[in-house]
Amino acid sequence: MRGTRPTPRPSRVRARGAAIAAFVALAPLLPAAAAAAGTLKVDTALPYVCTLPSGQQPVTVRITAAFPERATAGEEIRPTDVTTTVELPAAAVADLTALKAATVRAETRLAVDAAQGGRHTEAAWSGTAQPVGVPAEGPLALTTTGDAPSLTTDTAGDLVLTAGALAVALAPSTADGAATAPASLSLTCVPGPDAEGGTPLATIPVGTDAPTTEPGPPPTPSTGPSSPVPSSGLPLPSLSSDRTPTAGPGTASGTSGAPTDPRADRPEGEGRTADGPDAPGTPETRPAAPPCLTEKPTPMSMSAYITGYSNVRKLNGANIIPVSCVLVEQGQPEFVMKPDGSIHLLTPSQGTLSYQGRKQTPPFKATFLTFGFAPTTATLVLEQTGPMTIDSDVLIVFPDNLSDTYVRVPLVLRVLDLKVNGTPLDVGPSCRTEKPLTSPEPDPAKYPGDHLVLLGKGKLVNGTDAVGYLLSSGGPLTGEVTIPAFKGCGTKGESLDRLLTASISGPGNHVKQIQGQACNVGVEEPTMDNCTEDLQPRKVPKPER
Incomplete structure (x- = not known):
């Protein structure tokens, strides 16, 4: 995939962690009302190490955000008032002044791990900033603001959010507004040596509305999401969650035109029996396919x-x-x-x-x-x-x-x-x-x-x-x-x-x-809505002219 000498390529910032499990995977966009009893405000300064043109440098990253103080299973948990401030050291400023940069515009992308009961998924907090002046020397603080994807989980228990890898893209400009050469700098930042596993940002208790005074029967295993799932934003690497909305007209899985109940058209042995369809709560058997x-x-x-x-x-x-x-x-x-x-x-x-x-x-x-x-x-x-x-x-x-x-x-x-x-x-x-x-x-x-x-x-x-x-x-x-x-x-x-x-x-x-929708074969716990028990794709598309 990848003669003559190629033209220079833009600087790249490599994402940390497992790659898209799959795309990568697009998480479902689950509607839920945000209802929190109070607000949990986060304002923390974290040690990072960033790779700059001049080499690796210690950098302080300050993150602010607001969360619901607690949530109920199935409710949307949406971070608000999210800012990311990257405090660049004097060496980084020297890299900018060497390019004759008078101003610089920053964009950030912070990987945030959401963990609950041993299950993980990863979301991205993106931010942009207006151009700011570059000082002749000394440190420089760049603050970005932007949207953060909401999370939804149907399981009770503490939801722990941890800051991970940070990508910083810098677009410096000269005093007359022209781009510098190179036109951009990309910084790859990871948590410092004392926080290699990431630094916790917030812990949000997630409860349930179900009665707790009388013990009931064991819960039926759920086929729906059981790990925190980003409900908006870009598809990013995920360790345990890769679910997409069920196909329908205008959705992305390419199965428009299918009957409302796909089992209705199948012969016996393909997702239905002589007595009726599959039992509720179990994934449907896929149509015949190689x-x-x-x-x-x-x-x-x-x-x-x-x-x-x-x-x-x-x-x-x-x-x-x-x-x-x-x-x-x-x-x-x-x-x-x-x-x-x-x-x-x-x-x-x-x-x-x-x-x-x-x-x-x-x-x-x-x-x-x-x-x-x-x-x-x-x-x-x-x-x-x-x-x-x-x-x-x-x-x-x-x-x-x-x-x-x-x-x-x-x-x-x-x-x-x-x-x-x-x-x-x-x-x-x-x-x-x-x-x-x-x-x-x-x-x-x-x-x-x-x-x-x-x-x-x-x-x-x-x-x-x-x-x-x-x-x-x-x-x-x-x-x-x-x-x-x-x-x-x-x-x-x-x-x-x-x-x-x-x-x-x-x-x-x-x-x-x-x-059709992909089966993420390699993840630790593949989604049974997308995969059969023997890890084959469950979704079989229909041709469209």
Whole structure:
């Protein structure tokens, strides 16, 4: 993924902790009324060590915030009045003055761990500041303000919030308002040696409204969230929580059009019995789908099903892309400040098609009219011939966070058998496109070669559900593909290459792929709403034209 010397890249701030389990994962946006008996105010100064151009320096980070003094299970816990003040030492100021910086604008992103009863999730507190003057020497305090995602937990017990890694992006400017060279500085900060596990910010007691005077029967295990879950904000690394809203029209999981009760259309043995549907409180059995197992999962592993349609422009028709398994290994997310001052969260991942141990889709049939009159049926597979790269880019803006995800994969189209007017034609064992399918590539210098390009666009609306596509929750990806000429088709001296090439090959074929919600295979306690008991994706999407 990753000649001539490349142009300088923006400075990066690497996120700390486990990478998106998955995206990374988008937490549910649970509605709840904030009802607290009082306010718990936090104002604390914490020791950090930041990596500056001049080297590692001790830095004091002062955090202020207000929380409800206590909460009830199921209620929203929203931090308010959040500020982050980074007190830069004289050495950091010298780094700025060396750039001839007269002013500097700061943006911060603080990782906050929420723990309850041994379960953890991570949220991000983001802040921005107006430009401030850079002194000739001495320390400099930069104070940012911004939103912090709310938390919701359905379990009673103390909720402990702990400050973790801090990313600081600095955009210095000269006296005439021009950008310095470089245009930005990125600081990676971690808690000091005496607080390597983080520094507690607040402890919020979470109770329950249930009667406590008389003991009752043991509670029924819940299939809902049992760890604190961020209910708004960007998707961030999470150790135990990766839940997305149930699919529906306009949501991100790409299953719109499904019946209200997915079990209603299933035969016996697929999520229902002769006597009725699944028992309440248990995850539904997924619809029939090919196996999708990750043999040696890592903490970064996830899997998902895909399906969709691909137009064949020459035939004025469309072929269905069968339900196929994709295994994904997520990369480490990074923060990047672009020259225009915008901040992006970039996450590279790698994917692999998986069917019976091979990197391909299941075989599928396509029926069309060759030359407009001859009914032709072919059995096809798409074979992956190189790395599948998945690059997610979240533009951090308020109130919406905009996401673009590019999926790039080299695929050849192989023909297994062919019938014309019901008469079988022997295509032989090596009938395939002469090279991978190709798409217009927006960055050919970085991504050379022939490959399919699909783009998924999403929006994380502050305080509401995600819309469009995210790697963790799925959704639609679209692109355009050129089908190359065929080779190796036919036997006994009778070549079918020209027949298939004339019938199918050509540019301008629209592709719409739907990805289902991912199963986070590698997390310590996968969400059973998203995964089967044997850790396969539970959500099976339906193709959409």
